[in-house]
Amino acid sequence: MLRLLDTATGETRPLEARESGEIGLYVCGPTVYGPPHIGHGRATLVYDILRRYLEWSGQVVRHVSNVTDIDDKIINVAVTEKRSWQDVAVGAEDTWWDAMDRMGVLRPHVVPHATEYIPEMVELVARLVEAEVAYETAEGVYLSVANVPGYGLLAHQSLDSLRAGARVEVNEDKRAPVDFALWKKAKPDEPSWPAPFGPGRPGWHTECVVMSLALLGDGFALHGGGEDLKFPHHENERAQAVALGQPFARHWIHHGMILLGQEKMSKSLGNIVDLRRMLEVHDPRAYRLVVLQGHYREQMKVDETRIADASRTLSGLDALGRRLEEAARDGGSAPPSPDVLDGFKEQMDADLGTPRAVATLFDAVRRANIALDRRETEVGVSLARGAMVGFDVLGLAPVGSAEVSDSALELARRRDAARASGDYAAADGLRDELVALGYRVEDTPSGTRVLR
């Protein structure tokens, strides 16, 4: 049973399915106005890993992750680039899924778009106004945070200390600086939807509360997102549900930010590493491994070296994959080692302890290689299979080598013949030719192995 640290209470406790047996997981998705960066990559990988593990553990997961397709930032890009806001959103979303596919991230079961839920959002805002926790002004509708019991739960701060630290621009329109917009009335030429309080668009915090409750129902299991969304975004989502008396997420998790050098990577600092570029340069699994090697709640330093190191690690894993195939061909039939799987589960269940889980798996890799070196085939196969099951759950299944051309296979055959006849000069020449063609050459009991 997976136990997770709940950032609302600070307790580590089991993630519980509801009566239906289903675990509702809501993760804040992208605002589609530009290409994704490696921080988005980490975020989606963390929840992808969580979901894969839950499903492998036999849980039924309903993974919902939204796309914010109407927002000030989208409008700004549209204006600057003289495109329609729809065009900006659709284009950026395509780019997003393309990158996610390349990372092997499973699509969420449901991907709601903000623009598909405007009537529901209008209704929620209207209910908040009716309940007198929200008020209308010339510019929009705001939630009066002071009227929400327990505001500050996620921030772990009292309302007073939040007030003291507020650095939001002074807005004469609002009653209090901490109040936030539920509905933004449209200015001329801005996209808008009709509402009783005047045409406009929803505030960001309203989107997520409406869509999560609409798709997962009151009291859904888990809400996740980046550390930077804890406050105010998640706090404000929660505030709306609380103000309406609706049970919201029962468990919250937040993942740590990416550090480049010594500081957080963020758009406002301009130190962005484009995810697509990174995926072009490295094995897409390498970044997933980097993410797994750090704990999800910790900040994580990322640089080229780390990703390249991870690529090397993976080539060792792939090598074991090849040995396993061969051993299986030679009759190795042992099932995955239960010890390895138990160790893996134990680590994963402890607040998604992927660094230790991965360590357990690599230890099994080493032991599998030892056993195979010693020709203890069944032991080796069992350990190797155990490791592979774990890596597969984490989305790191070994990849087969790329196509090897017929001419390369011919060179390999000639090399084997040369070696058999003791003509090592010829054999080494043939190996050099293969290397020059971009292949790697390994000797195995069954002859030359050629791979890309």
Next chain:
RNA sequence: GGCGGCGUGGCCGAGUGGUUUAGGCAAGGGCCUGCAAAGCCCUGUACCCGGGUUCGAUUCCCGGCGCCGCCUCCA
């Protein structure tokens, strides 16, 4: 100012009151190999500083120093 986190061996990064004590990468030495590759083995006296608690602290407490994040859009 408020809140939270971090400081571990060449690098990254887990973890723990003591004993065998991650894991990955890199380096040096070795085994294997016709030579390589792949694989395996060994090596490097790791826990920011100062106090305290303790039979014993890297791990707990207190105080420093340094760094990061949130309190504004942000994964």
